[in-house]
Amino acid sequence: MFANNLKYLREKHNMDQLDLAIKLGRKSSSSVSEWEKGKYTPKIGVLNDIAEIFNVSITDLMNKDLSLETESRDGLLRIYDKLKPNRQKIVYETAEQQYNEQNNVIELPANNEVVISGAVSAGTGEYLGDGFKETVPYNGEIPDHDFAVVVNGDSMEPTFENKQIIFVKETNEVRNGQFVIAEYDHQAYVKKFMRDENGCRLVSLNKKYNDLPINEEHETSIFGVVVL
Incomplete structure (x- = not known):
């Protein structure tokens, strides 16, 4: 997951591998290339730096498919922009209802x-x-x-x-x-x-x-x- 997320975030921010390597204090893009190929994962200190550069959490960087989350949000916004005002209002009210229901859910604390x-x-x-x-x-x-x-x-x-x-x-x-x-x-x-x-x-x-x-x-x- 990390390898795919790294490539996705780098390309989303219009960086090539050398750009990212320089931001991480490296002189060549070889390490970035190997990370994206999944050959190995960088040390936790470097992971922290990568997470800060792209403004994501380490947990999401390592475990979530960030491309799917972003594509879903961007796709929803594209559809919303194409709707007529009366239908945009319905989408907004539905989203607001879902948000309020979500916040009213009582989650049992972990032991x-x-x-x-x-x-x-x-x-x-x-x-x-x-x-x-x-x-x-x-x-x-x-x-x-x-x-x-x-x-x-x-x-x-x-x-x-x-x-x-x-x-x-x-x-x-x-x-x-x-x-x-x-x-x-x-x-x-x-x-x-x-x-x-x-x-x-x-x-x-x-x-x-x-x-x-x-x-x-x-x-x-x-x-x-x-x-x-």
Whole structure:
């Protein structure tokens, strides 16, 4: 979602990739190009900068299809402008009624709040750290944990679903078969740690994704184990 949103917002604001790169303090457009191709996601500090440049929230930047929202609003305005005054009045009154009904809806509060420290991928990788914190509502029992993260992607389904909040205990010592939060080549994942005669690796439960071998060719750090 981030890759598509980035390209959409950049083009909407009439920027080429180099324009955006310069605004982010970079000398070339190579990083922007790789982000838009979905090769990797920038660190949270850069995501903050991108969100500020385009005046959107990080949550929307990462999780919503911004092109659909804007196209729906712009399309509605185009239709409204083509209507005769009496029909414009009907549209306005209907919209006002919907707005008032929406504001009269009583939303039940969530049981708890959780501080999220970033996202981990079940797919292409995310970044943790850089001081990112976001408090979100959470319905359910909160276990003893050191930090919480959101899962992006489906490679750990059915155990961990896309957008699920998971809780983590910090440690760099893990047992075979545990679910871990790991940094692999500078990107953060939730995976199953496996050690056998073929060596160590980070395993996806969804078999359409390849395992990540842990060896001297890749930089790997374990942040913690998932609290189940």
